[in-house]
Amino acid sequence: MRIKFWGVRGSITCAYPDFLDYGGNTACVEVEVLGRTVIFDAGSGLPWLGNELLKRGVKEIVLLMSHFHQDHTAGFNYFKPIYIPGHTINIKAALNYGGTTIEDMIRRHMQAELHPVQYDNLGSTLNCTGFQAGDSFDLAEGIHIKTSMLAHPSGCTAFRLEAEGKVLVYATDTEHKAGEPDQALIEIMKDADLVIYDCTYSEQELPQYEGWGHSTWNEGVKLCQMANAKRMAMFHYSPDHNDDQVRALEHEAQSAWAGAFGAKEGMEIIL
């Protein structure tokens, strides 16, 4: 299983030099496994992954959406494969939005007032499949997914991807309650080889942002230790943290637990 980070930032892109060591693009993670391409989230890193997939000739893609906040969708309209006939994008997301379907959510992002090309004029085939957070399903033979609902405004989904005897967990955009670890998340993280976790704030900043739906490295490390996970990639950095500040948080996290490290745009990990 090969994992590559194309966007590690939360909330908004940060296109300034003092953000570019960790990276300025928002949430997008590529997983290549058993000859398939699986993508977590469509943040502003996605268009660059799209260009790479075109070069590689990849025609079929699975896109797993944690939720539809803008930092997780900003790259979708500029993901070239959606415009090219012969490409198939299988989009899966939890139905957290009442009667709104996944197709409705994508149509909204492409409505005429917001984007020049609309959903019905895309060249590719888009297959949208909704599920309920908590469901499990197979993406293909040998690639199993488990999901869980995270504590985030309008809901968000954590994904556990199991393949070739390895376990990757993508759990971003979640707000923890001090002293009340998310038991469903611990279950999803159980014995994971790598957990990608929401490390938006420092513990000092957290009280100012109650209700915003984010977490800290401290909680991530606790959850990983309780779940016996092997490593944690810090992810979804605050746009208020430049490289020096993220580096300081990464050092703190690493001194607390050797399994923690800061995800960087362009970083590749093989499990």
Ligand SMILES: [Zn+2]
């Ligand atoms: Zn986010």
Ligand SMILES: [Zn+2]
């Ligand atoms: Zn969000």
